[in-house]
Amino acid sequence: MEQNSPILYILLAILVTNLIRVLPMMLIKGPIRNTFLRSFLYYVPYVTLAVMTFPAIIETTLTPLAGVIALVVGLIAAWYGLGLFPVALICCIIVYLIDTLLPML
Amino acid sequence: MEAVNVKDRSRTDTSSPLRHIGEGLRDGTPIALGYFAVAFSLGIIAKKAGLTAPLGFFSSFFTRASAGEYGVYTLVAIHATYVELIAMCLVTNLRYMLMSAALSQKLAPATSWFHRLLMACCITDEIFGISVSRTGYTPPAYTYSAALISSLFWASGCAIGIVAGGMLPTSIVSALSVALYGMFLAIIVPPARRDRNVLYALIASFFLSGICAVAPIVSQWSRGTRTILLTILISSVVAWLRPVKKRESNGTE
Numbered sequence: 001m002e003q004n005s006p007i008l009y010i011l012l013a014i015l016v017t018n019l020i021r022v023l024p025m026m027l028i029k030g031p032i033r034n035t036f037l038r039s040f041l042y043y044v045p046y047v048t049l050a051v052m053t054f055p056a057i058i059e060t061t062l063t064p065l066a067g068v069i070a071l072v073v074g075l076i077a078a079w080y081g082l083g084l085f086p087v088a089l090i091c092c093i094i095v096y097l098i099d100t101l102l103p104m105l
Numbered sequence: 106m107e108a109v110n111v112k113d114r115s116r117t118d119t120s121s122p123l124r125h126i127g128e129g130l131r132d133g134t135p136i137a138l139g140y141f142a143v144a145f146s147l148g149i150i151a152k153k154a155g156l157t158a159p160l161g162f163f164s165s166f167f168t169r170a171s172a173g174e175y176g177v178y179t180l181v182a183i184h185a186t187y188v189e190l191i192a193m194c195l196v197t198n199l200r201y202m203l204m205s206a207a208l209s210q211k212l213a214p215a216t217s218w219f220h221r222l223l224m225a226c227c228i229t230d231e232i233f234g235i236s237v238s239r240t241g242y243t244p245p246a247y248t249y250s251a252a253l254i255s256s257l258f259w260a261s262g263c264a265i266g267i268v269a270g271g272m273l274p275t276s277i278v279s280a281l282s283v284a285l286y287g288m289f290l291a292i293i294v295p296p297a298r299r300d301r302n303v304l305y306a307l308i309a310s311f312f313l314s315g316i317c318a319v320a321p322i323v324s325q326w327s328r329g330t331r332t333i334l335l336t337i338l339i340s341s342v343v344a345w346l347r348p349v350k351k352r353e354s355n356g357t358e
Contacts, residue, residue, distance in 0.1 A: 006160065009190055010163070010181075013190060014168050016190075016198075017169075017198050020194070021202075021225045023205070025209045025221050026218070030214060031210060031214075035349070039345075039349040040341060041206060041207040042349045043302075043340040043343045044204070044207050044340045045207060046296065046303050046307060047307075048332060048336045049289045050306075051336060052332055053286045053289045055315050055318045057283060070286070070287065079294050083291060088287035091287030092281060092283055096280035099279055
């Protein structure tokens with residue numbers, strides 16, 4: 001009955017996704033005083049990124065070993081203060097080498 | 106002489122927007138590369154849902170949500186209802202609400218509503234990550250430039266994936282997709298080195314996230330759902346056990 005065009009779906013998705021982003025920003029005016037809330041929001045970014053990194057980094061590579069080694073080397077490189085781009089590049093090279101070399105062994 | 110010194114010191118706070126744009130482009134580039142790889146594989150799914158390359162570009166440029174778009178395209182492919190589509194968008198993107206709330210604390214109090222609106226729209230996991238981890242208030246120019254370059258690569262990746270999906274060797278797609286995670290590590294590890302509480306939070310996150318990926322019932326939930334629940338749980342516990350003392354983030358203990 002209803003003509004579900006991809007364009008309508010996509011316009012709706014764009015609207016909803018951006019409303020989610022905008023609402024808290026527009027509702028929260030000024031600094032939050034509550035210590036728990038402040039602390040919660042302080043930890044949120046690190047926790048989210050950590051949860052998204054592991055175990056996904058192992059699941060996206062062709063061989064899990066490549067992901068494990070990229071993770072360990074990436075952690076060490078980041079610990080010693082390498083920036084976003086170098087760490088990302090190192091991880092890519094490691095995964096490419098292991099994923100292409102391992103099947104040859 | 107004294108007056109000049111004072112003036113100099115105050116000037117360091119309002120450094121030029123051009124420098125912020127440069128920094129944004131610099132930090133946005135690895136994000137853009139990682140996005141390109143992920144969006145490319147997303148394009149292959151979008152094609153199955155019947156999207157053309159221009160529509161894929163449009164959709165990705167304005168949505169910018171990996172898990173969210175993945176969910177949307179799978180629903181478009183099966184001609185789901187609009188209610189299902191809205192529910193999918195809410196669940197897969199709920200974390201952006203937390204991020205928006207957190208980012209609201211990083212804007213200078215005098216920031217206009219227009220900049221607040223635009224800053225909020227820039228939020229993706231990665232753009233949020235680099236914006237919120239800056240010391241002091243985050244200049245909008247920094248976030249805008251990083252978001253622009255990464256969104257262009259994200260949208261192009263999706264469009265090219267729709268056109269040329271399956272033409273790149275899988276080893277290259279696999280290697281590129283890790284760029285994102287390498288970048289995440291570079292964002293979360295340095296603060297953990299400075300702040301022991303962040304280190305504890307990270308160890309708990311890796312550990313619990315690993316367990317949830319293999320645990321019986323939990324592993325059946327979508328990755329987006331697990332991310333939200335673990336983020337709320339772990340951040341709450343750490344915030345309760347290790348509250349942040351009232352001090353502006355200038356890195357001194």
